[in-house]
Amino acid sequence: MKIIHTADWHLGHVFHRHGRAAEHAHFLRWLLEVLTSEQPDALFIAGDVFDHANPPAAAERMFYDFLIEATQQVEGLQVVVIAGNHDGAARLDAPASVLGLHRVFVRGVVQRDADGQIDFSRHVIPLHDRLSDRVEALCLAVPYLRSSDYPEGYTAQQGMRSFLQGVLAAAGRSRYAGVPLTAVAHFYATGAEINGAEHSERLVVGGQDCVNLSQLSLAGFSYVALGHIHKAQRVGGREEVRYSGSPLPMSFGERGYRHGVACAELTAGAPAAVRLLPYEPLRPLMALPASGCAEPEALLREVARLPKARGGEADDAWPYLELRVHQNVPDPSFQNRLFEALEGRAVHYCRTVSVADEPAGAEAAPDYSLEALQQVSPLELAERFYRQRYHADMPAALQQLFEQACADVQRPA
Secondary structure, three states: OEEEEEOOOOEOOEEOOEEOHHHHHHHHHHHHHHHHHHOOOEEEEEOOOEOOOOOOHHHHHHHHHHHHHHHHHOOOOEEEEEOOOOOOHHHHHOOHHHHHOOOEEEEOOOOEOOOOOEOHHHHEEEEEOOOOOOEEEEEEEEOOOOHHHOOOOOOHHHHHHHHHHHHHHHHHHOOOEOEOEEEEEEOEEOOOOOOOOOOOOOOOHHHOOEEOHHHOOOOOEEEEEEEOOOOOEEEOOEEEEEEOOOOOOOOHHHOOOOEEEEEEEEEOOEEEEEEEEEEOOOOOEEEEOOOOOEOHHHHHHHHHOOOEOOOOOOOOOOOEEEEEEEOOOOOOOHHHHHHHHHOOEOOEEEEEEEEOOOOOOOOOOOOOOHHHHOOOOHHHHHHHHHHHHHOOOOOHHHHHHHHHHHHHHHOOO
């Protein structure tokens, strides 16, 4: 049995004010080509299909159009979809009965019976050889679990362990017990390499949502498809337990990540053989300078060397641009000069990051409690922030501009 594993599409995502519909369409076309050439028995989508619980209609249409095309192009293809932390679980689950007619099995909400007991059997999905009725494997589908999905007082670790034990017990009662086991789940595994710079995965502060794989009963699984972490990687030193990573970078902190999908081939009594199928996103991430930061005038010269847009040229493949400037004291005119230099360049400008020298001695952090803020004027607060950010006193000219802005805000309409 052959499985394609992908996750963390984040359909509907907006990257620094830039819509990403063209990028997602490019990825889904590529994935359709992969499915057509590889002819897998199953496709696992391990959560975060959408970027928000209430995605735009265009994103939903893109997703459902893809599912119909995939199941039509690959005869007998089965698709298993679970909800991630970004997804609206109930919304994703809503068309499950209709999608099931097309061999698409969605598990978003953890359902309970009249007695409040979890229906674990719903999370055990038989996988057939795509050209026959022969069941070749079982898939245990574990969506992103929230505290209401496991006993009160349990940690994320205890909750995942309890839920997986329940699903494993249901699999053991299945008439297909004995075939290879696979799983698709969405959680943060201890030891996984994350994006620590920009926290694009939305992890719980302090790692309280971490799950230690060594404490889960995964020894007998042929393949475990994980979602949530955006960097493609194996977990716990096991090739058959891995994150596929996101198909698109979700922040500049993910510059340098490799993207694609995993292809796992199952054989009875052995871990899956895994291949990584690389994908090149439509829009790369670009930083000026490539490393570190540049002085303002040097950065403007680098921007002036960027290629110019040609008339009538589509901008779909233009790179996203991040600029990093060294400034100990802000220059109010710099951003205007920067926008003038960017005019007509074949890039999607995203942001300018200002980098200041670290002070020689550390200062105590300002008190931003409500009581303290009530004792200071807006200008004093701005001066505090300026001093903390630039390690210098706010210039008189900027103080005057700030006071003028405050007066304009308070002036009656």
